[in-house]
Amino acid sequence: MPSLAVLASSSSSSAARPSGAHPCFGSAGAGTARAGRLHLPVSPSCNIACEFCARDFNRRDHRPGVSRRLLTPSEALAVTERALRICPDIGVAGIAGPGDPLATDHALETFALIHAAFPHLTNCLSTNGLRLPERLESLIEVGVQTITVTVNAVDPDIQARISPRIVWRGRRVEGRTAAEILIASQMEGIRRAADRGIALKVNAVLIPGLNDAHMGTIAEAVASAGASLFNIIPLIPQHALAGTLPPSAAQIAKARFQAGAFIRVFSHCQRCRADAAGIPGISDIADRLYGRRFEAETFSHG
DSSP: OOOHHHHSOOOOSSOOOOOSOOTTTSOTTTTOTTOEEEEOOOBOBOSEEOTTOOOEEOSSOOSTTEESOOOOHHHHHHHHHHHHHHOTTEEEEEEOOBSOTTSSSHHHHHHHHHHHHOTTSEEEEEEOSTTHHHHHHHHHHTTEEEEEEEOOOSSHHHHHHHSOEEEETTEEEEHHHHHHHHHHHHHHHHHHHHHTTOEEEEEEEEOTTTTTTOHHHHHHHHHHHTOOEEEEEEOOOOGGGTTSOOOOHHHHHHHHHHHHTTSEEEOOOOOOOTTOEESTTTOOOHHHHHOSOOOOOOOBOO
């Protein structure tokens, strides 16, 4: 495959601002009601272990970390071409899994192909942020304009209970040390991306009993680092937290109120799959893209 630099169009000293409406960055009344997005499931592995995360291949679950199948970068380009024919309202090509897009090179290779073929699309990435500082310049080279970083705590003791281990520079790290590395990488990545003109949103999974009283502190920290939007995602009880009750409407409202003192809060998240396609809440073209045949792959877990 040609190098990323050859495939990507020339980059400037700072990232270009998003060229069109983005359903995950605008408000409901800001021209995003008919903004389409395409999530490309090209990332096979993850470099952190989260207690709430259960990645899977299926057609039924409507949640992050789930896809019908994995795509190669070249397959993702073909899917993008087909999606634009079916739904011309798509203006965003996003990669949000099923694993972490920065844990391997698959996302960068995919963005390079898409940026060369469809430079009008806004390339969007969602990551845990562990490798964001080291990969930021490569992301800018391949046209990434918006980044979402999931930050579930800025207190290492809380973070260690949510994500007890990471894979860092080829070795497994656990506990508080892992949490400190992850948080430091997230904050550095957000600061550097903001300095380069990237539009930044932070997702935080609201987990009763773990970080429900911590949302304001997270929001203050990420806003100070340069994030402009904060999205609180209610816990879906599964994996190690299958026995934890999801947050109530009152808990969600309280967390949003606390975060809103520091940053604009995004409140219409659809908790999309890693292979979501179409206009959120209006059209879903994923079955037309992939067919109804289920094609499972295997994951490499960090």
